[in-house]
Amino acid sequence: MDDILFMMVFPFIAAVLLLLIRNDRARALITEVSAAVIILSSLVVAYNHLGNPGVFELESELIDGLMFIVELALGLAVIYLGVKHKKYAASVLGAVQIVMSLFFEFCLAGNVSVTHTIYIDDLSVIMVLIIGIIGSLITVYAVGYMQDFQEHLRNEKDRRPWFFFLMFVFLSAMFGIVLSNSLTWMFFFWEITTLCSFALIGFTKTEEAVNNSFRQLILNLIGGIAFLAANIILADQCGLLELDALLVSDTADKYILLPVALLCIAGIVKSAQMPFHTWLLGAMVAPTPTSALLHSSTMVKAGVFMVLKLSPLLHNNIVGYMVMTVGGLTFLLASMAAISQTNAKRVLAYSTIANLGLIVACAGVGTPEAAWAGIMLTVFHAVTKSLLFLCVGTAEHHIGSRDIEDMDGLFDRMPKLARIMLVGIAAMFLAPLGMLISKWAALTSFVDSDYIIVIACIVFGSAVTSFYWTKWMGKLSVVASGKGNVERTIHIQENIVLMTLVVLTVAICALFPLMSEHMIVPWLDTSFGYVPDVLAAPLLENNYLILLIMLLALILIFVPFFGRGTKRRVVPNYLSGEGLSNNTYTGSMGATVEVGLRNWYMTDWFGEERIRRIGEVLTALTIVIGIVLVAGGASI
Numbered sequence: 001m002d003d004i005l006f007m008m009v010f011p012f013i014a015a016v017l018l019l020l021i022r023n024d025r026a027r028a029l030i031t032e033v034s035a036a037v038i039i040l041s042s043l044v045v046a047y048n049h050l051g052n053p054g055v056f057e058l059e060s061e062l063i064d065g066l067m068f069i070v071e072l073a074l075g076l077a078v079i080y081l082g083v084k085h086k087k088y089a090a091s092v093l094g095a096v097q098i099v100m101s102l103f104f105e106f107c108l109a110g111n112v113s114v115t116h117t118i119y120i121d122d123l124s125v126i127m128v129l130i131i132g133i134i135g136s137l138i139t140v141y142a143v144g145y146m147q148d149f150q151e152h153l154r155n156e157k158d159r160r161p162w163f164f165f166l167m168f169v170f171l172s173a174m175f176g177i178v179l180s181n182s183l184t185w186m187f188f189f190w191e192i193t194t195l196c197s198f199a200l201i202g203f204t205k206t207e208e209a210v211n212n213s214f215r216q217l218i219l220n221l222i223g224g225i226a227f228l229a230a231n232i233i234l235a236d237q238c239g240l241l242e243l244d245a246l247l248v249s250d251t252a253d254k255y256i257l258l259p260v261a262l263l264c265i266a267g268i269v270k271s272a273q274m275p276f277h278t279w280l281l282g283a284m285v286a287p288t289p290t291s292a293l294l295h296s297s298t299m300v301k302a303g304v305f306m307v308l309k310l311s312p313l314l315h316n317n318i319v320g321y322m323v324m325t326v327g328g329l330t331f332l333l334a335s336m337a338a339i340s341q342t343n344a345k346r347v348l349a350y351s352t353i354a355n356l357g358l359i360v361a362c363a364g365v366g367t368p369e370a371a372w373a374g375i376m377l378t379v380f381h382a383v384t385k386s387l388l389f390l391c392v393g394t395a396e397h398h399i400g401s402r403d404i405e406d407m408d409g410l411f412d413r414m415p416k417l418a419r420i421m422l423v424g425i426a427a428m429f430l431a432p433l434g435m436l437i438s439k440w441a442a443l444t445s446f447v448d449s450d451y452i453i454v455i456a457c458i459v460f461g462s463a464v465t466s467f468y469w470t471k472w473m474g475k476l477s478v479v480a481s482g483k484g485n486v487e488r489t490i491h492i493q494e495n496i497v498l499m500t501l502v503v504l505t506v507a508i509c510a511l512f513p514l515m516s517e518h519m520i521v522p523w524l525d526t527s528f529g530y531v532p533d534v535l536a537a538p539l540l541e542n543n544y545l546i547l548l549i550m551l552l553a554l555i556l557i558f559v560p561f562f563g564r565g566t567k568r569r570v571v572p573n574y575l576s577g578e579g580l581s582n583n584t585y586t587g588s589m590g591a592t593v594e595v596g597l598r599n600w601y602m603t604d605w606f607g608e609e610r611i612r613r614i615g616e617v618l619t620a621l622t623i624v625i626g627i628v629l630v631a632g633g634a635s636i
């Protein structure tokens with residue numbers, strides 16, 4: 001148990017040190033050493049506990065008391081900040097949560113015994129590796145990125161100590177979520193991630209940043225209230241507050257199914273599903289490392305972790321149908337909304353929302369096949385999406401824009417980054433990379449389960465996904481820019497992290513059968529009680545050989561023969577007239593015409609506001625109907 005406690009506590013210690021340190025070199029050293037320690041610790045935890053699930057008892061009365069005091073203090077801070085910034089909805093929700101917490105603590109918590117506060121299984125190990133490896137790499141990337149960020153704000157106070165403090169507290173809280181068995185502990189860490197996200201989104205203190213940070217806070221407070229309500233019902237009606245006990249309960253009991261529904265709603269909010277998705281779009285105003293953390297290894301992954309954990313309780317009941325429908329609709333509509341976006345971070349945001357929707361839908365099916373697909377999607381998405389967000393952040397700092405239409409000829413301006421970004425984009429939708437394999441598995445599980453509406457959402461959503469990724473890929477590789485290479489100014493930490501993530505992207509695709517056999521299938525067997533034969537060998541031997549050959553072809557992108565510095569003959573583009581350069585030509589009447597290629601964004605059909613209204617209405621109705629039916633005693 002010592003290794004687990006270390007994982008939960010060490011990032012917080014590093015956070016405190018980083019808050020106190022003001023020297024740039026010392027900050028970089030502490031961040032890099034701390035990241036290395038966290039990565040190594042996550043590997044140790046995986047080695048010790050993979051295939052060896054267990055619950056652990058920890059004397060928690062003092063810890064529970066401290067957590068309660070911190071919760072009250074943070075609740076009061078929310079009320080104060082809401083009044084200060086005239087965001088009264090946040091103050092009201094904060095007050096509601098404080099009242100509920102007081103009721104729970106003084107009227108219910110003392111009557112329920114929590115023997116095992118910590119629980120680890122193979123799904124927890126997978127999440128520990130995602131948080132520990134991907135999250136730590138993002139903090140290292142942030143060292144160089146935030147140096148450039150501060151250069152652009154040189155006339156303002158240096159608030160980087162606060163930024164790095166929040167990032168490491170975030171990691172500590174995420175470890176707490178995935179390793180807690182006590183639902184009271186999990187709720188505490190759940191709310192810490194909400195408040196860290198609030199502070200990181202509002203980091204720049206601009207009006208837009210403040211407004212978006214409060215949108216995140218308000219929506220996630222709703223999820224927190226749902227979580228707390230579930231704890232109150234479980235404590236009052238069932239006398240339990242331990243996750244492992246909940247997972248073996250009978251969902252035919254209304255007082256079990258209703259808390260499960262409320263916990264799923266908390267997970268849906270945290271994972272930015274419609275109708276709560278706008279908080280994640282607003283988070284794009286934050287510095288890029290924040291976006292990468294929120295989208296890949298923290299915050300939203302806490303939501304899908306919750307729903308995947310509850311997946312065995314969702315098969316063939318109203319809550320499962322509710323979760324599945326919300327996830328399927330979110331996947332389809334968010335994918336459609338991404339078509340109309342030119343801002344690269346906004347495309348990534350909608351892509352994240354869509355893929356999280358697919359994971360949530362898989363969890364809602366409540367079968368081992370669908371849960372397998374959901375976990376694989378979680379792993380592949382964490383690595384790939386962090387890679388893409390960091391690429392966009394680096395590009396923005398060096399070409400001055402995050403707009404896809406400004407990425408013409410990135411192969412000339414930033415050749416290494418362009419190749420890395422292409423690998424990330426390919427990993428989201430092309431064979432043989434993991435997202436496509438996982439989507440195929442998800443679709444198969446839905447077809448086998450005869451959920452026609454969700455099948456349609458997945459089929460059409462996947463087609464739309466290919467459309468917007470192909471547009472972006474084209475902009476990276478066509479139209480010579482005629483501008484100089486600016487890649488030499490990238491910080492070494494950024495280069496190391498980006499290349500590491502590329503290696504991880506390829507490695508997990510090559511090794512996913514082993515990951516399935518030794519990590520996912522054992523969890524499915526324990527949680528569902530059986531594993532279908534189809535999951536025993538996800539790829540036949542011949543197909544696996546084909547996958548490895550295709551991955552080798554992908555690696556050739558980075559071979560110098562295919563890149564800059566090789567012997568090649570550069571010819572001007574044919575521009576239907578007298579060419580003056582690769583970007584201009586003399587047209588009719590002697591006019592100088594500038595060449596430009598723009599993508600088609602189809603805003604008349606897939607405009608953001610139209611998609612948002614449709615999605616919010618459909619998903620809100622689904623949730624309301626589901627909760628009303630469950631509260632009324634219906635189950636199937």
